Amino acid sequence: MSSSATHRSLLDPAAQDLLLRQAYTEDRFTGEAVPGDALRAVHDLVRNGPTAFNQQPLRIHLLRSGASRRRLVRHLSPSNGEKTLAASLTALLVVDTAFHLRLPEPCPAFAGAAALYAEDPARRERSALLNGSLQAAYFLVGIRAPDSRWGR
Amino acid sequence: MSSSATHRSLLDPAAQDLLLRQAYTEDRFTGEAVPGDALRAVHDLVRNGPTAFNQQPLRIHLLRSGASRRRLVRHLSPSNGEKTLAASLTALLVVDTAFHLRLPEPCPAFAGAAALYAEDPARRERSALLNGSLQAAYFLVGIRAPDSRWGR
Numbered sequence: 072m073s074s075s076a077t078h079r080s081l082l083d084p085a086a087q088d089l090l091l092r093q094a095y096t097e098d099r100f101t102g103e104a105v106p107g108d109a110l111r112a113v114h115d116l117v118r119n120g121p122t123a124f125n126q127q128p129l130r131i132h133l134l135r136s137g138a139s140r141r142r143l144v145r146h147l148s149p150s151n152g153e154k155t156l157a158a159s160l161t162a163l164l165v166v167d168t169a170f171h172l173r174l175p176e177p178c179p180a181f182a183g184a185a186a187l188y189a190e191d192p193a194r195r196e197r198s199a200l201l202n203g204s205l206q207a208a209y210f211l212v213g214i215r216a217p218d219s220r221w222g223r
Numbered sequence: 224m225s226s227s228a229t230h231r232s233l234l235d236p237a238a239q240d241l242l243l244r245q246a247y248t249e250d251r252f253t254g255e256a257v258p259g260d261a262l263r264a265v266h267d268l269v270r271n272g273p274t275a276f277n278q279q280p281l282r283i284h285l286l287r288s289g290a291s292r293r294r295l296v297r298h299l300s301p302s303n304g305e306k307t308l309a310a311s312l313t314a315l316l317v318v319d320t321a322f323h324l325r326l327p328e329p330c331p332a333f334a335g336a337a338a339l340y341a342e343d344p345a346r347r348e349r350s351a352l353l354n355g356s357l358q359a360a361y362f363l364v365g366i367r368a369p370d371s372r373w374g375r
Contacts, residue, residue: 078264079370086238087268087368091361096273112230116239121248121363197352204353208360209243211273216239218231 094215100158106221113213120209124184125177128170128199129206132163164210166203168196246367252310261369268368272361276336277329280322280351281358284315316362318355320348 144152171188178184188195296304323340330336340347
């Protein structure tokens with residue numbers, strides 16, 4: 072199924088490789104600090120990725136201190152512990168099941184959207200997981216974009 | 224939070240605009256046919272987006288016939304009906320909660336992955352929703368890439 076060559080894409084091959092074709096989940100880390108600017112650039116790129124009613128259930132906690140990551144590692148599978156401790160930064164992606172309280176901000180066009188969720192915690196949890204996962208995927212794509220040669 | 228200009232990105236501005244910054248969810252359709260090649264190119268681009276254990280719970284049904292879309296519309300909110308019928312193609316994204324049966328194919332490195340899910344339907348449903356949503360997001364990003372001027 073390698074039909075990409077037969078159809079024109081508006082995304083140039085270098086961008087295709089960078090984001091998806093030649094990208095792999097990193098397993099080793101140098102411990103070099105990640106500048107806040109680089110993270111803000113990723114957020115700025117992906118923050119408006121499409122979700123239902125523009126909802127924004129994703130919350131990203133940035134764990135920079137060794138103490139915060141040692142605390143996290145106790146909740147990870149053992150095979151993920153060492154690499155998490157070796158990194159200078161871990162982004163912990165979680166969802167807020169009370170996302171509907173601020174839904175009128177990203178979804179001003181449909182004032183009734185929040186009420187759809189207010190009375191139904193099960194619907195809210197399912198929606199937070201689905202749409203928060205969409206947001207997580209945009210973040211995973213976006214974090215492949217910044218130039219990591221920031222120190223040079 | 225417009226810090227993108229302060230940090231170098233490996234993704235050129237045109238690609239940033241195409242995929243995320245200037246992309247909007249389309250609300251009107253011409254009815255022009257979408258070539259199969261264009262869809263295969265999207266699939267080929269996004270098929271290896273990162274998921275847990277490389278799992279692939281997403282299933283995409285391509286509804287081309289008017290009859291199939293009229294059947295679908297009965298299950299949509301009324302505001303989505305007219306535009307769905309006007310399009311020449313609707314991609315229906317669903318998840319397969321029995322994804323673990325084929326997990327050894329995308330995840331040969333961890334033979335025990337399927338067993339983690341086999342005995343636990345609730346875990347499987349949650350994982351299908353989370354990872355299927357990640358895959359859905361890669362598809363939503365990828366479908367912004369093909370050149371729709373295929374007929375010209």
